[in-house]
Amino acid sequence: MEGSLLCWEAERELRAQADSVLLQSRVLDRLLTSQDTYTASPMYFQCVQKEIYPYMRKMLTSWMLEVCEDQQCGEEVFPQAVNCLDRFLSVLPVEKRRLQLVGATCLLLASKLKESKSITIENLCMYSDFSFTATEMRAMELLILNKLKWDIEAVTPRDFLPHFLQLLSLSRDKMQQVRKHAETFIALCTTDCTFIGLPASMVAAASVAAAVTGLRPENLGMTCSSMAATNYLAKAIRCDPNILRMCQEQIELSLESNLRQATSDRPTDSKAVAVEELERASTPTDVLDFDL
Numbered sequence: 412m413e414g415s416l417l418c419w420e421a422e423r424e425l426r427a428q429a430d431s432v433l434l435q436s437r438v439l440d441r442l443l444t445s446q447d448t449y450t451a452s453p454m455y456f457q458c459v460q461k462e463i464y465p466y467m468r469k470m471l472t473s474w475m476l477e478v479c480e481d482q483q484c485g486e487e488v489f490p491q492a493v494n495c496l497d498r499f500l501s502v503l504p505v506e507k508r509r510l511q512l513v514g515a516t517c518l519l520l521a522s523k524l525k526e527s528k529s530i531t532i533e534n535l536c537m538y539s540d541f542s543f544t545a546t547e548m549r550a551m552e553l554l555i556l557n558k559l560k561w562d563i564e565a566v567t568p569r570d571f572l573p574h575f576l577q578l579l580s581l582s583r584d585k586m587q588q589v590r591k592h593a594e595t596f597i598a599l600c601t602t603d604c605t606f607i608g609l610p611a612s613m614v615a616a617a618s619v620a621a622a623v624t625g626l627r628p629e630n631l632g633m634t635c636s637s638m639a640a641t642n643y644l645a646k647a648i649r650c651d652p653n654i655l656r657m658c659q660e661q662i663e664l665s666l667e668s669n670l671r672q673a674t675s676d677r678p679t680d681s682k683a684v685a686v687e688e689l690e691r692a693s694t695p696t697d698v699l700d701f702d703l
Contacts, residue, residue, distance in 0.1 A: 439574045442566055443648060446611045449565035451497035453608035460500060462507040465604040471514045472496070472602040478518060478538050482530050486594055490567040492521035493601045498565070499555050509551075512543040516551040520563055568597045571615035571648075578647055579623070579640065585631045592622035596662050603665050609658065616644040617658035624659070 452458070456465055472493055479489045495517040499505075505513055515535040522529040532545045556563070572593060576586050596618035600606040606614055624637040633640065641659065645652040 439571075439647070442570055442574075443612055446566040449494060449498065449567075450610055451494070451501045451607055453604070455497070455501040456604075459502065459504055461504055463500065463505055463510060467507070467510060468496075468500075468604055469602060471510055474511070474538075475514050475518055476598060476602060478515075478530070478535070481538075482522075482534070484522060484530070485525055487525045487567070487569050488518070488521045490569050490597065490601050491525060491563075491565060492517040494565040494567055495520055495555065495559065495563055497607055499558055502558050503554075509543075511539055512547060512551055513555070515539055515543070516548055516555055519548065519552060520555065524563060566611050568600070568611045568615035568618065569594075571612050572597070572619070575616055575619045575644055575647065578643065579619070579631075579633070581631060581633070588626060589619065589622045589631065592625060593618040596621050596666070599665050599669060600662060605661060605665065610648075612648040613650060613655065613658055616648050616650070617655055617662055620644055620655065620659045621662050 456463065475492055475496075476489055479492075492514075496514055499513060499517070515538070519530060519532065519535060532548050535548065536543065536545060572590065576590055576593075579586070579589070581589060593615070597614065600609075600614050600618065620637070620641040623631065623633070623640050628635060628637050628640060635643070638656075641656055642652045645655040648655075
């Protein structure tokens with residue numbers, strides 16, 4: 412009698428649970444040591460690129476974020492893809508007409524690395540309104556891998572987030588609240604050229620600090636002030652607290668600027684509608700909750 416194999420997988424995609432071993436201090440030390448290897452130079456617009464300008468990167472990364480949201484990618488995919496984009500643009504001049512092709516290919520690589528089911532080349536071509544072909548994308552994939560020496564598993568702010576949340580010793584529900592706010596800030600930083608040259612740990616720590624400040628420590632059940640929390644995070648990443656506070660202020664300014672831009676771009680006066688453009692699957696927190 413011939414047997415049959417039944418598959419009883421859940422309809423929703425299964426993901427591995429967080430391993431507590433990965434939250435040990437030695438892992439954080441290794442991340443801090445390795446992050447500089449994957450930090451792109453913010454000078455590539457002046458020193459390498461001849462046709463690419465910061466506003467073009469802003470438009471491209473915003474499009475990449477929309478693709479990730481529409482495809483319901485994990486939160487790790489977008490920062491990973493943008494890190495590949497910045498490192499590639501740091502070493503090779505790119506024609507303006509091929510910039511979207513580079514961004515789409517970086518999304519493909521990050522999706523293959525982080526997702527069990529990656530975004531397809533066909534879908535990426537469709538999202539670009541077929542401005543490039545599948546053949547061009549495969550060729551660009553090999554070029555990017557070659558220029559990055561096949562080292563695309565970069566250290567991003569998302570890698571530091573669990574460590575910093577653990578340091579705050581919050582309850583489970585409050586930790587999730589801070590995480591969602593911090594992920595919103597990290598997504599904003601990833602699309603903003605101001606933060607290209609900053610270490611991933613600083614972006615993550617400043618994002619968590621900004622989230623704690625906006626949510627207010629007393630509402631989170633914390634016994635320390637927001638300034639004390641910022642100092643604690645600065646100590647964890649071996650950084651001057653004043654520099655971390657400056658980065659936090661820059662993040663808050665970036666959020667305010669994005670809200671103003673979203674409001675001015677829409678014909679309605681409703682602030683809630685403007686916020687809807689900023690908030691997607693990877694940035695689920697209501698930005699109106701932030702205290703600017």
